[in-house]
Amino acid sequence: MKKLMDWSEKNNFYFLTIALVGYIxxxxxxxxxxxxxxxxxxxxxxxxxxxxxxxxxxxxRLWYVTGIGFLFTxxxxxxxxxxxxxxxxxxxxxxxxxxxxxxxxxxxxxxxxFTGHIDSNKIVGAxxxxxxxxxxxxxxxxxxxxxxxxxxxxxxxxxxxTQMTDFIYFSFVTLTTLGYGxxxxxTPISRFFTFSEAVFGQFYMAILVASLVGARMSERESERD
Numbered sequence: 225m226k227k228l229m230d231w232s233e234k235n236n237f238y239f240l241t242i243a244l245v246g247y248i249x250x251x252x253x254x255x256x257x258x259x260x261x262x263x264x265x266x267x268x269x270x271x272x273x274x275x276x277x278x279x280x281x282x283x284x285r286l287w288y289v290t291g292i293g294f295l296f297t298x299x300x301x302x303x304x305x306x307x308x309x310x311x312x313x314x315x316x317x318x319x320x321x322x323x324x325x326x327x328x329x330x331x332x333x334x335x336x337x338f339t340g341h342i343d344s345n346k347i348v349g350a351x352x353x354x355x356x357x358x359x360x361x362x363x364x365x366x367x368x369x370x371x372x373x374x375x376x377x378x379x380x381x382x383x384x385x386t387q388m389t390d391f392i393y394f395s396f397v398t399l400t401t402l403g404y405g406x407x408x409x410x411t412p413i414s415r416f417f418t419f420s421e422a423v424f425g426q427f428y429m430a431i432l433v434a435s436l437v438g439a440r441m442s443e444r445e446s447e448r449d
Contacts, residue, residue, distance in 0.1 A: 235344075235345045235348075236345065237332070237345050237346075237348045237349035237352045238345070238348055239276045240273075240276045240328075240332075240352050241348050241349075241351055241352040241355065242276075243272055243273045243275075243276035244273060244276075244352065244355040244356065244359065245355065246269065246272075247266075247269045247270060247272075247273050247359075248355070248359070248392060250266065250269050251266055251269075251385075251388060251389045251392055252389060252392075254266055254385075254389070255386060255389035266385050266388070267302040267317075268302075270298065270302070270321060271295065271298060271299050271302060274291070274294060274295045274298055274321075274324060275295060290327070291324075291328075294320065294323070294324040294327075297320055298317065298320050298321060298324070301313060301316055301317040301320060302317060314370070314384060315367065315370055315371065318363055318366055318367050318370065318384070319367060321363055322360060322363040322364055322367065325356055325359055325360035325363065326360055328356055329353055329356040329357060329360060332349055332352060332353050332356065333353055335349060336349040336350055336353060336432075337432075337435050337439075341439075342436060342439050346436070347436075350432055350436065353428075353432075354399075354428070357399060357421075357424070357425070357428065358392070358395045358396045358399050359392065359395070361395040361398070361399065361417070361421045362388065362391040362392040362394070362395040362396075363388075363391075364417060365391040365394065365395060365414070365417070366384060366387055366388050366391050368413065368414055368417065369387060369391070369414075370384060372411055372413065372414070374410050374411070375409070375410055375411050375413070375414040376391075376394075376407055376408065376409055376410055376414055377407065377408045377409075377410050378390075378406050378407035378408060379391070379407055390407060391407075393407075394406075394407040395421065398418055398421045398422050398425070399421055399422070399424075399425035400425060401422050401425065401426065403422075
């Protein structure tokens with residue numbers, strides 16, 4: 225048991241990355257095969273992602289306690305927003321999840337770029353951060369479209385969970401600067417956040433690669449000395 229705990233601490237990003245990929249894939253499957261009540265499973269999956277994020281940061285007491293708070297709050301909001309479907313509850317749920325994704329991205333960035341030596345866990349961590357960024361912006365777009373009428377063209381006026389799937393797709397297409405064009409921003413605020421994500425994605429890739437390569441070269445020089 226102790227060996228398993230040690231392995232999980234050294235490879236903490238694996239769990240969160242698997243949870244994120246599973247969430248994104250589940251969102252696509254629900255939108256493809258089971259619209260409507262399928263969104264309850266999307267909320268359950270997000271709670272599991274939060275739990276994986278809390279597990280990933282269990283060695284950091286402050287963030288661990290904060291993560292537990294986010295996990296509890298999100299679970300309660302997911303429950304009540306499902307049964308009551310009030311705009312305020314849905315908006316608060318999406319906002320809390322967005323804040324969690326931002327904080328998790330920040331803590332993951334610090335661990336990947338500024339601690340320890342380069343190993344497979346850090347490479348997985350870099351992938352994890354990329355997924356967190358895309359998913360965070362997808363939630364931001366969903367919030368914008370929830371409160372601003374016609375913030376985006378090409379998004380059907382349906383349940384927010386269906387829109388979430390569209391915005392996950394749009395977010396990663398924007399983050400990688402593919403820009404297929406099925407969904408386009410329609411208001412000044414939505415345009416601002418869209419091009420901000422594209423710029424952020426480019427800088428992230430450049431800074432990440434430079435940082436990891438630089439850190440690895442420093443390690444090799446230290447080993448030679």
